[in-house]
């Protein structure tokens with residue numbers, strides 16, 4: 001469904017972003033990868049996407065905390081492939097701390113990467129999408145765009161901001177055949193989560209399944225993780241013609257978390 005189209009996916013060197021890149025490439029899109037990572041690891045992922053799916057894939061190390069580099073990322077995609085048809089704002093960071101100890105620099109970084117980066121990237125892609133009369137803008141929000149948890153003030157504020165930005169942009173572009181939506185995952189199974197399990201088992205004297213269901217998934221009624229591939233699959237559906245009337249939506253994929 002994305003043959004001949006180009007997708008820029010921020011924060012796509014691992015986790016959900018990488019799963020989106022692979023799913024979109026499988027659907028025929030040329031890909032602009034972005035994110036941190038050792039050059040050799042990034043190159044391995046980049047060349048694997050090209051060879052497995054037969055699409056062109058380039059990489060940009062643009063820092064999503066820097067507006068100029070965000071503009072350059074979009075310009076690179078447009079210059080290389082003539083157009084940026086799909087934008088996935090996915091880069092994100094987390095910091096956990098009580099509000100009175102929350103370092104202002106951490107707050108600024110979270111707002112910059114998790115919220116302002118989406119604003120800068122959307123601003124940059126919209127003129128080209130309008131010219132071509134088609135576009136898909138998707139942002140990885142979070143269950144924390146809908147509900148809060150203590151000690152995550154920066155993250156929760158940024159993700160709630162994404163929900164508002166998404167609705168506003170959707171209304172502005174409603175007549176332009178460009179949709180703008182966000183996806184709100186609960187806990188997603190990533191290597192980062194997997195790595196926490198052995199230490200937590202030791203520290204709390206719990207079995208692996210107890211750590212998963214009682215500690216990690218305390219908020220998630222299904223007691224199962226979302227997978228990065230499930231999130232990517234929902235993002236890909238939002239790129240389809242069947243999803244043309246889904247805009248301004250905040251789609252939960254959270255094992256029931258925000259139903260509770």
Ligand code: NAD
Pocket residue numbers: 010011012013014015016017034035036037062063064065090091092093113114140141142143184185186187188189190192
């Ligand atoms: P991840 O750490 O695997 O991926 C984050 C990506 O963002 C990486 O590619 C990283 O290099 C990139 N990144 C970080 N800072 C960057 C910067 N300054 N510039 C460019 N790239 C940068 O984590 P993930 O779980 O795949 O997270 C992806 C998105 O999903 C984030 O926005 C996160 O908030 C959101 N999310 C994750 C979960 C979860 O449980 N894992 C749940 C809900 C929402």
